[in-house]
Every structure is written in structure tokens, then in C-alpha cells.
Amino acid sequence: MAIIQLGSESEYIRITLRSPYNTEGWCRAKVDIALPCFSGHIEPWLEAGDIERFAAELQQVHELLKGEAKLLPREEQFTLHVQAGIGGHITICGVAWSGATYGDKLQFSLELDQSYLRTTLSQLASAASPK
Structure with a gap:
């Protein structure tokens, strides 16, 4: 299992890839979201290409401290938009559905500070590398 986390130990979005991409490039994930006064989880399906694209875009954001990285899976049950702002500030916006774009929506x-991205990038590299 690979774990990818954006944020601190108390406020985060954590993606746990539960199995290798063995179902035609798809992988079941568990996404935990912990924010002030809220915590929850969903279990979307992600494709290997989703993680690889997000990793490449996030690497650019980290290196240039500008731009954006998006995790936009085909089913859109869980999406992330990471944007770099002035002074190394990073904003992560996202949407999580209880089902693939239906049911309850968060x-x-x-x-966060851009220093949190280093760990996330290392985790993404491990998740994207062949096992």
C-alpha cells in the first residue's frame, strides 16, 4: 500500500492506494480528509495515469512556486486542485462525493506552506514507480 499525504499530521488529505494497478490500470483508494471540525473518508477508484499526471504537475508547482496541479480522476468522485500563491503559500481545494459524482458532496x-510538498512528492514517486 502506498500512502500520499498533503498537509500536516492534524489537517490533511491522505490517499492510501490499497492495491497495485492490476484491474486494467485502476486502483481502489481510501481517501481520508481531516480538517478543523470535520473528518471523513471515501473509497474512490483511481487510474495510474491520474497519479502520474498529478505528480508531474505538483513537481512543477514545487520547483517554480507558481502554477497548479490537479488530480482529476475520470469518475470525479474525488478531485484535488493545488495552487501556489505568493510567498510559498499553497492552497488545496477539493471535492469528495460519497459515490461517483452522486450522493453526499463535500x-x-x-x-499550507510549500515545505509540505517535499514529502508528498516523495510519496507520489514511490506510488508511481513500478512494483
Whole structure:
């Protein structure tokens, strides 16, 4: 299992890839969201290409301290939009649905410092590498 976390130990979005991409490039994930006064989880399906694209875009955001990275799976049950702002501030906005774009919907936002991205990028590299 690979774990990818954006944020601190108390406020985060954590993606746990439960199995290798063995179902035609798809992987079941568990997404935990912990924010002030809220915590929850969903279990979307992600494709290997989703993680690889997000990793490449997030690497650019980290290196240039500008731009954005998006995790936009085909089913859109869980999406992330990471944007770099002035002074190394990072804003993460996202949407989580209880089902693939149906059921209960959570829109969330998390602010962090760009220093948190280093660990996330290392985790993404491990998740994207062949096993």
C-alpha cells in the first residue's frame, strides 16, 4: 500500500492506494480528509495515469512556486486542485462525493506552506514507480 499525504499530521488529505494497478490500470483508494471540525473518508477508484499526471504537475508547482496541479480522476468522485500563491503559500481545494459524482458532496479547502510538498512528492514517486 502506498500512502500520499498533503498537509500536516492534524489537517490533511491522505490517499492510501490499497492495491497495485492490476484491474486494467485502476486502483481502489481510501481517501481520508481531516480538517478543523470535520473528518471523513471515501473509497474512490483511481487510474495510474491520474497519479502520474498529478505528480508531474505538483513537481512543477514545487520547483517554480507558481502554477497548479490537479488530480482529476475520470469518475470525479474525488478531485484535488493545488495552487501556489505568493510567498510559498499553497492552497488545496477539493471535492469528495460519497459515490461517483452522486450522493453526499463535500467541498473543502486547506492552506499550507510549500515545505509540505517535499514529502508528498516523495510519496507520489514511490506510488508511481513500478512494483
